[in-house]
Amino acid sequence: MTARDARLHAFRSDLADARLKGEVAADRFVAGRPARIAAFIADVRKAPRPDAGVNTQALFGDDVLVFEDAEGWAWIQAEGDGYVGYVADTALGGRDHAPTHIVSVPRTFLYPGPDLRFPVSGQLSMGSAVTVTNAAETRGTHYALLSSGEALISGHLRSIAEAAPDYVTVAETFLGTPYLWGGTSGFGIDCSGLVQLAMRMAGRQVLRDTDMQATTIGEPLDPGPELVGLRRGDLVFWKGHVAIMTDAKTMIHANGHTMLVSREGLKEAVARIGYLYGGPTGFRRP
Incomplete structure (x- = not known):
């Protein structure tokens, strides 16, 4: 069988991605369950343990496939770059809404409503994908509203279809x-x-x-x-x-x-x- 990079292909001796059947040896093959990263940032670890090394991170709104969910850990593959690893299962959510915008500044704050004087409810990195459902303005500052009711500074977002020129x-x-x-x-x-x-x-x-x-x-x-x-x-x-x-x-x-x-x-x-x-x-x- 062809050698595969375990960083980019989900396979273990006991379990593997169904798309790899016939290419790798495993006791059982499963189709990945679609999910989306719901944590602000999710550490993707080498093993399902809190003390395992972090290979990479997934950002809020990243789509993933889940091959196993056990004892608080999910074995996932990112759909964007194909990276495989383990995240806390609390970092996962559903794909209820298609993302419309992406954070376009290095980092930004999430507010419980459209007012920068509200206590911050979270923070998002550049590249995080969100679904904007409405807009609001408070004291001249423009906000993008999410389905959760939370708000982001609208100037910190761009359409998910846009790309930076350089x-x-x-x-x-x-x-x-x-x-x-x-x-x-x-x-x-x-x-x-x-x-x-x-x-x-x-x-x-x-x-x-x-x-x-x-x-x-x-x-x-x-x-x-x-x-x-x-x-x-x-x-x-x-x-x-x-x-x-x-x-x-x-x-x-x-x-x-x-x-x-x-x-x-x-x-x-x-x-x-x-x-x-x-x-x-x-x-x-x-």
Whole structure:
């Protein structure tokens, strides 16, 4: 049988996605049950335990398939990027309403009604999908109302059908955001999460992890030892790391050095990172 990446295909020895029947070995095959992430952010873990490592995160409104729900944990696959893992079953909800809008700023607050003076009832990251049912205005501030009666600042949303024209500009809005291993949101993000979310907002769904992105996004480049010919939007890969070029000489990346999303000169980064981890392993142009 063909080898499959368990990060992108739901299979275990005892249970597997019915779509993989004949391709993987398992005691039982099931069809995924459609669900939607109802938590503001859901940690997607390696195992169904609260102390298991976080591989990635799912955002509010993300559609998923559920293959197992047991002892407080759901084994899911995200429909967007195909990532497989475990989330708390309390993070799941139904698909009662089709999302109409998406959060288009790094982070925003959810209010119990259309008034910014109300106590905050939640917070959403860029990329979160919501269903707007009405609008309201209070003291000149415009709000989008959800079916729950909660409200968001309408200027923090855009139609789910719209796409940002430049993914690098989206990435630049995250400058100063804390670095978080496995993070994919405006509250904490890692290097490949920054690439994925910025591209998602520009209408392009890409895979989650650095090794996946290094072989699937765009076309390879060879800037040579002098690192010439790079331009805005090109990607630079190291083993386990990725950065986005903002111009021919400067990049932006979520990194463990500053523990922030920050700008850095490419040559300076190559010298700094190379001391411990070696030089770039590849360059790609989306």
